[in-house]
Amino acid sequence: MINNDYHIHTNNSCDGASMPYEVLIKKAKEKGIKDYGVTDHIHTPYNFPDIIKSHQAFLKNKVPGMHFGVEVSSVTTWELNKISKGDYEGNITYGIREGGPKETNLAIAIDEVFIKKYDIEFVVGGTHWLMYQEYTRENLIKDYHRQNMFLATHPLVNIVAHPWWYMGPYKNKENQYATLPWFDDFTVIPNSIHKEFANALIENNSYHEINLGAIVLSPAYTEKFKVQYLDYLFYMKSLGVKFSIGSDCHNATYDINFKKANEMLDEFSITSDFSLL
Numbered sequence: 001m002i003n004n005d006y007h008i009h010t011n012n013s014c015d016g017a018s019m020p021y022e023v024l025i026k027k028a029k030e031k032g033i034k035d036y037g038v039t040d041h042i043h044t045p046y047n048f049p050d051i052i053k054s055h056q057a058f059l060k061n062k063v064p065g066m067h068f069g070v071e072v073s074s075v076t077t078w079e080l081n082k083i084s085k086g087d088y089e090g091n092i093t094y095g096i097r098e099g100g101p102k103e104t105n106l107a108i109a110i111d112e113v114f115i116k117k118y119d120i121e122f123v124v125g126g127t128h129w130l131m132y133q134e135y136t137r138e139n140l141i142k143d144y145h146r147q148n149m150f151l152a153t154h155p156l157v158n159i160v161a162h163p164w165w166y167m168g169p170y171k172n173k174e175n176q177y178a179t180l181p182w183f184d185d186f187t188v189i190p191n192s193i194h195k196e197f198a199n200a201l202i203e204n205n206s207y208h209e210i211n212l213g214a215i216v217l218s219p220a221y222t223e224k225f226k227v228q229y230l231d232y233l234f235y236m237k238s239l240g241v242k243f244s245i246g247s248d249c250h251n252a253t254y255d256i257n258f259k260k261a262n263e264m265l266d267e268f269s270i271t272s273d274f275s276l277l
Contacts, residue, residue: 002258004035007246012054013040017250021061027254037067043095044109055118069122072108074147100132106150125151126161140181152200162211186228198239212261213248230268245274
């Protein structure tokens with residue numbers, strides 16, 4: 001059974017995650033999760049106060065097997081420069097998501113100094129949005145791959161979060177993604193892209209996250225897509241990619257169905273101890 005989890009959000013996260021450390025510790029023990037890490041969000045330095053609060057709560061509640069990490073987003077040097085100059089208007093909780101130049105340089109908000117100061121044990125890096133382009137299948141595949149490659153090769157990122165997770169336009173009336181960008185047929189993403197990504201992960205000793213809450217168990221995704229995605233994970237395993245498990249829990253309690261996730265992974269022979277730390 002799955003007994004570790006390296007992608008969990010607490011009530012300190014900027015995006016409304018609402019689980020206190022005390023609840024996580026109690027529920028993790030009940031579920032047999034022995035090694036796990038808190039990873040609250042950093043999009044830009046605007047979110048640093050959230051991480052400082054989370055680190056303080058971590059030190060207060062620390063127990064054996066619990067680790068302190070962060071989840072950084074792939075952002076751009078353009079928006080980081082504007083934020084550092086105060087050159088923006090409105091809410092920047094998620095950075096500056098409009099108006100940037102197409103295919104501008106990618107970045108993450110933290111450096112080695114920040115990691116050392118707050119005893120960050122590992123960094124999860126995720127692609128969360130299209131960078132300042134029209135939402136089309138071609139643009140999304142190209143730019144998401146660009147961001148995944150950036151994260152896989154970044155020297156400070158240990159885990160690439162939820163590769164090919166998507167949240168944006170194209171939901172149907174059942175509140176599911178069933179068509180674009182790759183939910184009608186995941187094979188629209190060519191194997192050459194998967195091979196390039198796999199090679200980058202292997203060469204940089206990085207992990208490919210198997211995200212339970214946002215992909216494998218998500219009600220927003222169809223069963224057809226989940227089968228294709230699990231088949232993709234098996235293919236990545238055959239290429240030698242290492243995996244980590246992330247529940248990506250954003251809830252008030254630690255309510256991930258690890259048993260169901262384990263059965264799904266077993267069915268596709270995606271088995272491992274998934275140990276990272």
